[in-house]
Amino acid sequence: MTDFTKILDKAKELEAKMKESQEKIKEIKAEGVSGSNSVKITLDGEGEMQKIELSDEIIKEDKAIIEDLIVAAHNSAKSQLKTKTTEEISKATGGFGIPGFKWPL
Template identity: 90%
Template sequence: MTDFSKILEKAKELEAKMKESQEKIKSIRVEGVSGSNSVKVTLDGEGEMQKIELSDEILKEDKSILEDLIVAAHNNAKSQLKSKTTEEISKATGGLGIPGFKWPL
């Protein structure tokens, strides 16, 4: 029975660490860029776009180019966010992979 109580204790510890990690993830901000920094997109830890910045020069470009640069900046930010959230989860789990767990980004 001792082993089972140790497992429960570890599970509670992991749960507390994951809650703390989730709070830290919410506070993350990442900035994705494209077009030589002419388009910048800021995402929060939940993947919500918080800000978009467009340089005056890029506004002179064709609409389709601007659209592509916005998508590229968003994808760049999303990639950074995925790395940071994965890193934060690894800290919480002590590097233990949780089988079947994939962060929803």
């Protein structure tokens, strides 16, 4: 019975760490840039866009170029966010991850 109790205790500990991680993830900010810092996009830990900055110089460019740079900056921010959330989850799970679980980012 002690082995089962230990397993339950570990599961409760992991659950508490995951809840703490989820709160920390909400506070994460990830910034993506493109076009030599002409476009900057900031995402929060839930993947929501919080801010977009366009340099004065980029505004003079063709619309299609600006659109491509916005997409590139967003993808960069999304990639950084994925890395940061993965690191946070690894801290909580001791680097083991959760088999079969894929984060929605």
